[in-house]
Amino acid sequence: MVHGLELHSYWDDARRYCYQTTRKHGWYILDVYDTGPTWGPVETSAGITVRFPPIATRFIRYAKGRSDKNNGIHWAKIRVYGKDLKLLNLNSAKAILGPFEWANPQHAGGFIDGITERDSWAGAPTIGTNYTDTCGSPDNVPYITVDIGKVARLDAITLFKWWNDVGNATETYRRYCNQRLQLSIDGENWQTVLNTGASWWASESSGGNTVQFRPALARYVRHYLGRNTDNEYVHFIEMKAYGEYRNELDLSQSTVQLEAGKTWSLQHTGGLFDGDISQFAYKKSVGAASVSCTNPAWVTVELPHLAILDSVTLFHYYHDGRAYCNQWVELSTDGSTWQKVYSTGQGYGFSETALGYTIQFEPMDAMFVRHGLGGSDASVANDNHFTEKKMNGRYVKELPLDWANVELSSNVQWPTGILPQRVIDGLNSCDKWAEHAWIDRTPTTPTNTCATNFPQESDLPYLTVDLGRPAMLEAVRVWFYYCTAGRNST
Numbered sequence: 001m002v003h004g005l006e007l008h009s010y011w012d013d014a015r016r017y018c019y020q021t022t023r024k025h026g027w028y029i030l031d032v033y034d035t036g037p038t039w040g041p042v043e044t045s046a047g048i049t050v051r052f053p054p055i056a057t058r059f060i061r062y063a064k065g066r067s068d069k070n071n072g073i074h075w076a077k078i079r080v081y082g083k084d085l086k087l088l089n090l091n092s093a094k095a096i097l098g099p100f101e102w103a104n105p106q107h108a109g110g111f112i113d114g115i116t117e118r119d120s121w122a123g124a125p126t127i128g129t130n131y132t133d134t135c136g137s138p139d140n141v142p143y144i145t146v147d148i149g150k151v152a153r154l155d156a157i158t159l160f161k162w163w164n165d166v167g168n169a170t171e172t173y174r175r176y177c178n179q180r181l182q183l184s185i186d187g188e189n190w191q192t193v194l195n196t197g198a199s200w201w202a203s204e205s206s207g208g209n210t211v212q213f214r215p216a217l218a219r220y221v222r223h224y225l226g227r228n229t230d231n232e233y234v235h236f237i238e239m240k241a242y243g244e245y246r247n248e249l250d251l252s253q254s255t256v257q258l259e260a261g262k263t264w265s266l267q268h269t270g271g272l273f274d275g276d277i278s279q280f281a282y283k284k285s286v287g288a289a290s291v292s293c294t295n296p297a298w299v300t301v302e303l304p305h306l307a308i309l310d311s312v313t314l315f316h317y318y319h320d321g322r323a324y325c326n327q328w329v330e331l332s333t334d335g336s337t338w339q340k341v342y343s344t345g346q347g348y349g350f351s352e353t354a355l356g357y358t359i360q361f362e363p364m365d366a367m368f369v370r371h372g373l374g375g376s377d378a379s380v381a382n383d384n385h386f387t388e389k390k391m392n393g394r395y396v397k398e399l400p401l402d403w404a405n406v407e408l409s410s411n412v413q414w415p416t417g418i419l420p421q422r423v424i425d426g427l428n429s430c431d432k433w434a435e436h437a438w439i440d441r442t443p444t445t446p447t448n449t450c451a452t453n454f455p456q457e458s459d460l461p462y463l464t465v466d467l468g469r470p471a472m473l474e475a476v477r478v479w480f481y482y483c484t485a486g487r488n489s490t
């Protein structure tokens with residue numbers, strides 16, 4: 001998985017280079033940097049940093065033109081940032097053959113048995129002489145669906161087929177046409193990440209061929225495969241997936257807030273995370289009375305740490321198959337700015353079941369998850385029941401700051417007694433405020449507003465944390481003086 005490049009060139013005379021590009025050449029599918037005919041940035045000893053969303057890749061091509069100082073083209077160094085791909089364990093996966101006349105339908109599992117050797121073809125799904133594809137109709141292409149068993153984030157997929165190392169009259173190595181690879185969360189809606197059409201795709205070899213795509217959530221992977229350059233047989237040998245299974249967050253340390261002004265008939269907030277969704281579990285969970293499709297009530301879960309979430313599953317009372325109206329879910333990192341990821345409007349949502357309802361979305365930072373719920377279509381009462389919540393994602397890991405140093409800015413006079421390292425010592429007690437970084441601007445500015453105290457951004461006091469070494473940062477959390485209620489900083 002690669003997410004950044006550092007491109008170094010000759011830089012001593014502050015030159016710039018044009019026509020710098022990682023644009024597609026042949027089968028390269030991703031362009032992460034392209035200056036076109038204009039000059040790129042002035043070169044320095046730091047090089048040029050290019051950032052992009054993570055993608056699995058093996059080859060990086062970097063082309064460049066002349067500089068604005070002379071005709072010379074100098075590549076000095078390339079640094080690549082990322083991490084190795086992680087193989088997904090497919091032990092619980094099932095390979096399901098499409099409706100074709102397979103030579104050996106009993107060997108469907110050979111597609112995901114971990115064996116990639118060419119000679120293992122007889123123990124892996126094969127279409128034999130009964131197939132007459134000419135790389136023509138895409139409707140007549142054999143396929144296999146792999147049900148991974150649960151939703152995972154997939155980063156890349158490697159496909160292995162029968163390959164030859166001796167060549168033939170027209171092709172050095174065997175190639176296959178009509179290849180498609182599709183991903184799906186639910187087995188119904190598919191995202192196509194490879195489609196060769198009638199063209200021959202990449203040459204086959206013992207290492208297989210890896211399909212490159214932006215990381216995607218999927219439980220089902222479907223692979224279509226046509227004939228090959230040697231003959232009309234179709235040999236699926238193996239599929240390897242790279243990525244990670246979704247991780248269920250431990251919510252036991254969360255806190256819950258119930259919307260003010262509503263009539264909460266049940267307020268057992270711990271019941272939202274106790275795993276119990278049995279028929280009378282609602283009595284030991286949370287519910288509001290007098291709700292309706294125009295008068296929902298919300299529950300906010302505050303996670304113990306910032307998390308990167310990719311789904312939320314909602315459980316309500318379901319034992320009579322009821323549906324609830326006016327449902328929504330929104331996420332926030334600070335509890336004040338919210339992003340909606342689900343809404344039924346004032347209408348009814350899904351019919352409730354023991355599976356709950358899972359809302360999937362692109363991985364998103366969140367510390368607060370708010371869920372609104374109106375009344376139900378059950379005739380018994382105008383109340384609602386939140387019985388359980390589950391969330392998938394991961395908590396953001398705190399970076400140890402034991403190599404770090406704090407430096408105070410030199411554009412202001414800081415009070416004496418400040419111990420800058422206090423800012424990263426993990427403690428934020430109110431009685432130690434004078435030892436943390438602080439400054440009082442009142443004597444020089446009689447009017448206490450942000451505009452008069454700090455007319456220029458260059459007047460602002462600041463501190464710098466030197467982490468001591470480079471790190472991939474995902475979030476920074478800052479505490480200001482909070483020991484007097486109602487204070488805001490700008």
Ligand SMILES: [Ca+2]
Nearest residue numbers: 110115237238
């Ligand atoms: Ca195999």
Ligand SMILES: [Ca+2]
Nearest residue numbers: 271276387388
């Ligand atoms: Ca529960």
